[in-house]
Amino acid sequence: MSSTQPLLEIKDLRIQFRTESGTTEAVRGISFEVQKGEALAIVGESGSGKSVTALALTRLLPTPPAEFCSGEILFEGRDVLKLSPAELRKVRGGGIAYVFQEPSTSLNPVYSIRSQIAEAIRLHRPEVKDVDAEVVRWLDAVGIVNPAQRMRDYPHQLSGGMQQRAMIAMALSCQPKLLVADEPTTALDVTIQAQILDQLRELRQKFDMSLILITHNFAIIKNLCDKVAVMFRGEIVEFGTAEEVLRNPQHPYTRALIDCIPKLGAHRERLHTIDYSKIPAA
Amino acid sequence: MIHFIIRRLLITLVLVFFISLVSFFIITLTPGSPYPWGELDPKISQTVKDNYRKQFHLDEPIWMQYYLNMKGLFSGDLRSIKDGRPVLERIGERLPATLALNVCAIVISLSFGLLIGVYSARNAGRWPDVTLSVISFAMLALPGFWISYLVIIGITDWFGTPMLGTSTYGTIFPNAASQMLDYAWHLALPASLLALGGIAAQSRYIRASMIETLGEDYIRTARAKGLDEETVSYKHALRNSIRPLITGIGGLLPALIGGSIIIESIFAYPGIGRLGYQAVLERDYSTLVALNFITAALVLLGNLLADILYAAVDPRVRLE
Amino acid sequence: MNDEFLSPGQRMMRRFRRDRIGMIATACVAVLFVVAVTFGTLSLLGIPFPADPNLTNLEVKLRPPSAEHWLGTDNLGRDVLARLLHGAYISLSVGFVAVFVSLAIGVVVGAVSGYFGGWVDNVIMRVVDAIMCFPTFFLILTAVALMGPSLINIIVVIGLVSWTGTARLVRAEFLTLRESEYVRAARGLGQNSFAIIFKHILPNAAAPIFVTAVLGIPDAILTEAGLSFLGFGVQPPQATWGNIISDGKSYILDAWWLILFPGLAIFLSALAFYLAGDALRRAASSKSETQ
Numbered sequence: 001m002s003s004t005q006p007l008l009e010i011k012d013l014r015i016q017f018r019t020e021s022g023t024t025e026a027v028r029g030i031s032f033e034v035q036k037g038e039a040l041a042i043v044g045e046s047g048s049g050k051s052v053t054a055l056a057l058t059r060l061l062p063t064p065p066a067e068f069c070s071g072e073i074l075f076e077g078r079d080v081l082k083l084s085p086a087e088l089r090k091v092r093g094g095g096i097a098y099v100f101q102e103p104s105t106s107l108n109p110v111y112s113i114r115s116q117i118a119e120a121i122r123l124h125r126p127e128v129k130d131v132d133a134e135v136v137r138w139l140d141a142v143g144i145v146n147p148a149q150r151m152r153d154y155p156h157q158l159s160g161g162m163q164q165r166a167m168i169a170m171a172l173s174c175q176p177k178l179l180v181a182d183e184p185t186t187a188l189d190v191t192i193q194a195q196i197l198d199q200l201r202e203l204r205q206k207f208d209m210s211l212i213l214i215t216h217n218f219a220i221i222k223n224l225c226d227k228v229a230v231m232f233r234g235e236i237v238e239f240g241t242a243e244e245v246l247r248n249p250q251h252p253y254t255r256a257l258i259d260c261i262p263k264l265g266a267h268r269e270r271l272h273t274i275d276y277s278k279i280p281a282a
Numbered sequence: 283m284i285h286f287i288i289r290r291l292l293i294t295l296v297l298v299f300f301i302s303l304v305s306f307f308i309i310t311l312t313p314g315s316p317y318p319w320g321e322l323d324p325k326i327s328q329t330v331k332d333n334y335r336k337q338f339h340l341d342e343p344i345w346m347q348y349y350l351n352m353k354g355l356f357s358g359d360l361r362s363i364k365d366g367r368p369v370l371e372r373i374g375e376r377l378p379a380t381l382a383l384n385v386c387a388i389v390i391s392l393s394f395g396l397l398i399g400v401y402s403a404r405n406a407g408r409w410p411d412v413t414l415s416v417i418s419f420a421m422l423a424l425p426g427f428w429i430s431y432l433v434i435i436g437i438t439d440w441f442g443t444p445m446l447g448t449s450t451y452g453t454i455f456p457n458a459a460s461q462m463l464d465y466a467w468h469l470a471l472p473a474s475l476l477a478l479g480g481i482a483a484q485s486r487y488i489r490a491s492m493i494e495t496l497g498e499d500y501i502r503t504a505r506a507k508g509l510d511e512e513t514v515s516y517k518h519a520l521r522n523s524i525r526p527l528i529t530g531i532g533g534l535l536p537a538l539i540g541g542s543i544i545i546e547s548i549f550a551y552p553g554i555g556r557l558g559y560q561a562v563l564e565r566d567y568s569t570l571v572a573l574n575f576i577t578a579a580l581v582l583l584g585n586l587l588a589d590i591l592y593a594a595v596d597p598r599v600r601l602e
Numbered sequence: 603m604n605d606e607f608l609s610p611g612q613r614m615m616r617r618f619r620r621d622r623i624g625m626i627a628t629a630c631v632a633v634l635f636v637v638a639v640t641f642g643t644l645s646l647l648g649i650p651f652p653a654d655p656n657l658t659n660l661e662v663k664l665r666p667p668s669a670e671h672w673l674g675t676d677n678l679g680r681d682v683l684a685r686l687l688h689g690a691y692i693s694l695s696v697g698f699v700a701v702f703v704s705l706a707i708g709v710v711v712g713a714v715s716g717y718f719g720g721w722v723d724n725v726i727m728r729v730v731d732a733i734m735c736f737p738t739f740f741l742i743l744t745a746v747a748l749m750g751p752s753l754i755n756i757i758v759v760i761g762l763v764s765w766t767g768t769a770r771l772v773r774a775e776f777l778t779l780r781e782s783e784y785v786r787a788a789r790g791l792g793q794n795s796f797a798i799i800f801k802h803i804l805p806n807a808a809a810p811i812f813v814t815a816v817l818g819i820p821d822a823i824l825t826e827a828g829l830s831f832l833g834f835g836v837q838p839p840q841a842t843w844g845n846i847i848s849d850g851k852s853y854i855l856d857a858w859w860l861i862l863f864p865g866l867a868i869f870l871s872a873l874a875f876y877l878a879g880d881a882l883r884r885a886a887s888s889k890s891e892t893q
Contacts, residue, residue, distance in 0.1 A: 020617070060506055064407070085510075093508035105499040110521050120507045167503075174507070293728075300732035308741060312748040416623065419880065423872035425824055427831045427847065428865030431854055439855070532734070540739030544828055558740055559832065562747040570744050578735040585735070 005077060006033040007177060007210050008057070008096075013071035015052055015061070026052045028234035029071070034178065034227075039204060039211040041221040041242070043257065044231035050214045053231070054182050057212075058092045076177070094124040097171035101183040103163035107155035113139075114151035117170045124174040138169040143199055161192035165199065172203060178210040185220070197224060219261050222246065230254045286593055294586050298579060305575035306348050309567055337361075338567070351571055360568045362561075369572040373554055377576075380546070380553030384538045386473035387480060391534060392527065394477075395484025402485065403492030403523075404515055414485070421482040426541055430475050430548045437471075472549045476541050480534050487526035495523045524592070531588040535581040614809065617885040624881020630874035634694065642691025655684040656839050664857050674859040676849055682859065685841035686867055692835075692842045693871065696757055696826040697819040703761025705815050708768025713804070715769065716776025723773070730766045738763050742825060743834060751834045760822050768814055775807035809886040816879035820872035827868045843868050 015027040027049045034040050044050045055061050057073060059080060073080040075095060083091065100106045108116060117135045121128055128134050132151075139147035142165040155163055164184060171179055181200065185193040201224050204211050213225055221228060221242055228245045230238040230253065238251045249255045256274040335341055339350050354360035358370045398418070402411045495501065496519050504518045542555035550556075554573060561569040618624060644651055653671075659679035667674045673682040715726040745759045779785065780803065788802055829835040830844020838845060843864040850860025 058506065060502060089508040089510060091508070092506055098503070098506040100499060100503065102499055106503045108500040108504070108518050108522070111518075119509070123508055170507070296728055297732045297735065300729055301735060304732060304736065308745055309748065312745050412623070415880070416877065419876040420869075420873055423820060423824070423869050423876055425827050425831075425865055425868050425872075427828065428861065428869065431847075431861045432865070435854060435858060435861070536735060536737040538737075540737030542737075543740060543743065544831070547832070558743075562743055562834075565748070574736065574741060574744065577737050577740060578732070581735040581737070 006074075007036045007038075007076065008034040008212075009072075009074040010053075011072040011074070013053070013056065013073065014069040015049075015056060016067050016069055017065045018067060019065055026066075026234055027056070030231070030234075030236045032229055032236060032239060034210055034212060036177070037208045037210060038227065039213065039225040040227045040229060041213045041215060041225040042229050042231060043215055043218055043221065045216050045257075047233070048231040049234040050231050051182055054098075054180050054212065054214050057178075057180060058096050058098075059088060060092075060098075090124075093120055093171075093174045093176065095176060096178045096180060097174055097176035099164070099167050099171050099179065099181040099184045102187050103160060103167050104155070104187075106167060107163060109155055112152050112154055113158070113166050117151070117166070117173055120170050121173050134173060135169075138173045139166065141172070141203065142166070142169045143195070144169070160188050161196065164188060164192075164196055168196075168199070168203070172207070172209075175207075176209070178212065179204075180212045180214070182214045183216070184213075186215070186217075193220070200224065218246070218258055230257065283593065287590060290586055290589055294582055297582055301578040301582065302352055302575055303348070305571050305578065306351055308574065309571050310344065310347065351568075354568075355572050355575065360572060362566050362569050369568050372557065372569065373572060373576060376552055376554045376557050379551065380539070380542055380555060382469060383473055383476065383542060383546070383551065383553060384535075386469055387477040387538050388531070388534065390474060390477035391480030391484050391538075392531075394481045395530075396488055396527065398481065398485035399488025400492055400515060400520065402489040403496065404511070406489075406493050411489075418482040418485055421478045424478060426475065426479075426544050427548060429478070430472075430545060433471065433475065434548070468549075468551075472545050472551055476538055476545050479537060479541065483534065483537075484527060484530050487530045488523060491523040491526045492519055495519045498522070528588045528592045532581075532585045535584045536577070539577050539581070614882075614885045618881060621881040621885065623877055624885070627874045627877035627881065630870070631878050634690070634871055634874065637687065638690040638694040641687040642695075645688040645691065650684070652687070653681040653684040655680060655688040655841050657681070664853060666857075667859055673863045674857070676846065676860055677853060677857075680841075682846065682863060685846055686843065686864060689841035689843055689846070690867070692753065692840070693823050693826055693868070695753065696760065697823040697875075700757045700760040700764070700822040700826075701815050701818045703758065704763075704765040704818065705768055705811070707761070708765035709772050709804075709811065711765065712769040712772025713776055716773035717780055717803070719777075719780075726769075727773070730769055733763070734766050736763075739825060739828060743829065743832065746829060746834050751829070751837060753836050756826060756829060756835065760825055764818065764821070767818070768811065771810060771814055772807060775810060776803055779803045779806055810883075813879060813883040813886060816875060816882055819879075820875040823868065823872055823875070 010033070011031050012029050013027055013031070014025070014029050016023055016025045030049075030053065032040070042050045042053065052061065052066075056068070057075070057080065068081055071081075075091060078087075080088070080091065107113070114132070114135050117138065118131045121131050121134050125134075135151050136147045139151055144150055144162060144165050150158070150162070155166075158166065168184075184200070185196050188196065197220055200211070200213075203209070204224075211225070213221065215221065225242050228238070228240060228242050229236050230245070230251065232251075232253045238245060238249065238254045245254060246258065249258055253274070260274065339347050342350070351360065355369065358368050360369045361367065362369050362372055398414055402414050405411045492515075496515075501514060501519055504514045509518075539555070542553060543559055544555075545551070546553045546555035547559055554577070557569070558573050560566075561573065641651075645655070650657070657680060659675075661679065662671070662675050663677055663679040665671060665675045671681050671683065673686065676682055676685070711726060711730075715723045742759050742763055745763075746756055749755045749759070785802055793801075826835060826842070827844040830842045831848045833845075833848060835844050836842050838849070846864040847861055850857055854861055
């Protein structure tokens with residue numbers, strides 16, 4: 001593996017959904033790369049295709065409605081779309097791990113936190129002897145107080161913020177190369193949001209892990225991400241470093257999105273909204 | 283957990299009361315002669331009628347009758363019209379056989395229902411599921427007496443083996459084991475036929491529940507962790523889908539006991555179903571009241587046990 | 603080809619029509635209906651077509667299926683096919699009318715319970731729980747036996763005992779729908795409870811109620827068959843599917859046709875209703891096709 005080979009490479013990916021009401025193209029030929037240790041933000045509104053892209057990375061999309069029309073998803077040089085089920089399962093969790101938007105429904109309600117994290121560890125790191133100690137270690141790393149006791153709790157006994165931390169712990173405990181966080185803080189209180197994002201930044205630096213952060217909120221990417229991809233209706237309309245895109249957005253849609261962020265101290269009477277008629281047809 | 287059980291017990295007591303009301307009043311309020319023989323039958327003298335009225339308190343106000351009937355039932359004093367024996371005694375000697383039959387049928391229903399339901403859910407929408415669906419409805423649509431007769435004709439005609447009753451007539455068994463085996467043989471067929479509808483119903487419940495569960499977020503998380511489909515289905519999805527199976531027991535029990543009536547009659551199986559049918563033919567009111575009450579009470583008990591079982595499986599219910 | 607502009611009812615009909623099994627089942631139900639009505643009328647008018655179902659002829663008793671008697675004869679020499687056809691309307695009328703009765707009771711009870719809530723709901727639901735504990739067949743058998751078996755009695759008793767499932771369903775629908783925005787809006791506009799129940803909530807609950815009704819018909823048919831078989835159905839000489847089998851009980855090892863054909867009729871009718879009802883249920887549900 002050469003040192004310049006990207007960790008993740010998407011080439012001209014096309015995904016469509018076939019339902020009884022017709023066929024919709026969700027992702028229309030996108031391409032991008034993520035290097036080792038890099039953090040990429042994928043920004044867009046609902047329906048832009050960002051979540052579909054995220055789930056596509058390990059083929060987590062239910063394939064009756066979803067169809068992969070064309071393109072490649074190269075993780076560590078191998079095309080995910082062509083992997084056998086057994087190989088795919090190794091990538092899931094061990095290579096690419098996920099943190100989802102709704103922590104309250106993303107954890108199985110009938111098993112304890114300990115049991116769910118332990119399951120992940122035993123699957124991807126069978127060499128670990130003391131699994132419980134590992135669980136405690138990771139819960140501690142994400143900032144959960146009293147981890148040895150809390151791990152025996154059931155998901156519904158934890159607050160939203162703690163549930164999300166537990167999910168992050170579960171994802172990281174497999175020591176993945178890439179963490180995909182799909183709107184990890186959208187369902188949480190604003191005060192907790194900042195804590196979780198700080199935690200993510202710390203963990204990323206500590207473990208030199210790549211990160212893909214999916215969000216519709218431009219405001220949170222500044223300190224966290226190196227590069228930004230802006231998605232609109234299934235296409236990437238802008239791509240660049242976080243600095244560039246934020247300071248000098250090229251595409252009108254990006255500009256509109258950035259304008260939507262309320263700024264403290266700005267003298268403005270109305271919040272900006274996006275006028276879709278002004279955006280060039282994709 | 284204790285609180286949960288106590289609460290359920292209290293509700294159960296209230297229901298027992300309602301059940302007793304229904305059992306009694308359905309017999310009393312149903313239009314028709316209160317005597318087991320025709321009103322104008324000249325062979326029955328007035329004295330016999332008077333004695334009958336006295337024994338069964340027919341001249342008392344209806345609330346009194348209810349009270350006396352229930353008292354008699356619980357104390358064992360309520361007697362059958364047919365042979366004057368206490369109703370509880372008559373039921374008692376037949377109950378174990380019916381219980382054996384029904385417990386067998388429940389086990390068959392739950393296990394096959396679970397297997398078929400989970401398999402259907404995992405293959406939802408594809409042809410194995412569609413076929414199993416049609417087969418399930420076919421099992422529900424089968425009249426019990428019809429399939430029983432067809433099976434009996436088939437087996438006795440082609441295999442020449444005896445199967446009615448609980449043991450092969452006129453056989454002396456060398457030891458307990460072979461007697462048990464014979465008993466099991468006689469139990470297997472009626473229990474299986476009785477369970478057909480149950481298998482169908484339970485498999486539909488599980489299938490629907492599993493399909494819903496498999497769409498939940500935490501299943502996506504389980505897959506994202508790299509777990510294989512079997513673990514996802516059986517470890518993660520199944521435990522969350524069991525609720526309808528256990529609630530389904532609530533509907534299964536009365537259906538099985540009701541179905542027992544016909545199955546027991548056809549297979550000459552000495553259970554309370556057959557007793558009930560005879561009581562209906564003979565207009566043995568006391569037995570009818572008692573049977574209706576006891577069967578409903580058994581179902582209630584079954585539901586209570588099922589609820590406790592469910593609380594054991596789902597931690598959220600316990601901690602309420 | 604877009605669905606967006608169809609009403610929920612139209613969408614449901616479209617999905618239903620695409621369901622092959624459902625369509626076949628519905629066709630069978632339609633055929634059954636036509637047969638029952640036609641031959642039922644003939645029966646009530648006393649017209650012996652295709653043969654007289656009540657004509658006894660001991661010289662041809664217990665004959666297997668043949669050219670003169672397509673489905674054979676029973677122990678009194680009566681033609682089985684004629685009896686089957688002339689008895690169809692009994693099974694179907696019990697099916698439809700009993701379900702109608704149980705629906706009427708169930709909807710009212712469920713609506714009251716679900717809409718008003720509180721202690722009313724609690725008491726009603728305890729009563730429903732209690733009734734659901736009873737093995738319904740035994741309850742029905744007891745009542746019919748004591749009242750005397752006639753078509754009306756059977757229909758009424760089945761209806762009076764089977765409403766509990768519908769009541770629970772309707773109550774559940776009401777509990778959810780009662781909290782919806784449009785109900786609050788209606789209340790805000792000052793409409794009274796009655797109007798709200800009938801104009802707003804009920805139409806939205808209509809689909810599941812209808813599905814329950816269709817799925818309840820085969821249950822009623824099977825119950826009637828069971829009663830008939832035990833001798834407590836509509837009495838001879840009127841033929842019913844159940845009593846043909848019942849009469850044939852004593853001859854089962856010799857005259858298999860007395861068991862097979864009536865039972866097949868019951869089975870296929872019930873199956874057709876179940877499959878049609880299930881297809882309706884799937885068409886009405888807003889979930890994906892894998893439901």
